[in-house]
Amino acid sequence: MNKELREFRRLERLCLEEAALSTMDLARSGLLKVADDCRLAAEAIEARAPPRGAIASAVHALRLALSARRASSRH
Template sequence: MNRELREFRRLERLCLEQAALSTLDWARSGLLKVANDCRLAADTIEARSRPPGTFAGAVQALRLALGAMRSSSGHHSGRRH
């Protein structure tokens, strides 16, 4: 599981770095969305690795729920039709 966690964190950093360098709005937006998805996946892995019943686990679960709500409400492409 640590390997998966490290890989998601690495991909998140890579996407954030590439988004900062991107000159195209659509590419930057896509990279930021992928970075967010990687962060959510890594946070989920971290939350599952904690022992149940801890305060940190409850805080992490709340953070994941709020992050999922935030990403689903702002998860549109920004394209004009």
């Protein structure tokens, strides 16, 4: 759980840093949305509200969402 929490916090920081450097509005907006999703996931982990299986599902859903955003930005 701590590993997942650290990873979400690291991804949140990375997205915020990249958004600050981005010159494209669409990229900045997407990075800020992902950072917000990572923050929400980290908060859920910290609160220990969802059962362990749900966290793995959330990680999987986030990975799918990120890959879908990358694929849609290529088109």
